[in-house]
Amino acid sequence: MTADILNSTARRFPATDMPVGLMLALVAAGLPRTVLADLGIVAPESSLLYYVxxxxxxxxxxxxxxxxxxxxxxxxxxVLGALYGLSLLIVHQVLWDVGPSLGHSPPESAVAFAAGFDPAWRELALRVYTSGIAMMIGLGSGAAVGVVAWCAQVWRRLRGGRSAR
Incomplete structure (x- = not known):
């Protein structure tokens, strides 16, 4: 069953060889931490649950x-990383003013960035800056795992394993 999910010939996510369901499941796997941290239910770096x-x-x-x-x-x-970054961006923006979310305690670097703007533009600057961070986290994570996937592909080829699907 697991091999079916991983290598399914189901409809592929645009620009990838990954099935839509697998792509969305991998993006969704990161949402609980983001939502629970933004709502203040699980504080960042506070417990084993957070790290899991x-x-x-x-x-x-x-x-x-x-x-x-x-x-x-x-x-x-x-592409998976870009989608993950978008999911972070959306959750942070939707929950911006809820509980101890980013709207109440933005990163110091975001505050320093926004300080250079007119007061009328500061919140927008904070939101844009934190959105950029979310996208960099997503794209960076995707690129790092993409390198792992590329290395695994090269390794499979060198040992005469399975061909790419």
Missing amino acids: LALAPFAAWVVVALVRGTRRPFLDFL
Whole structure:
């Protein structure tokens, strides 16, 4: 069953070899930590639960990168990272003013950036800056796992393993 999900011939996500369902499941795996942290239910770096919620999605990405053959491993995970970054951006913006979210305690670097703007533009500057951070986290994560997937593909080829699907 797992191999069916990982290597399904189901409809592919645009620009990738990854099935839509797998792509969306991997993006969704990161949402609980983001939502729970923004709502103040699980404080960042506060407990084992936080670390499980933060690291398990990336562990799943790496497992998929190592196990699943593809014709374009780097692009598959770069697109996944872009979607993950968009999910972070959307959650942070939707929950901006809720609980101890980013709207109440933005990163110091965002505050320093926004300080250079007229007061009427500061909140927009904060939101744009934190959105940029979310996208960099997503794209950086996707690129890092994409390199792992590319290396796994090269390794499979060198040992005469499965071809990319």
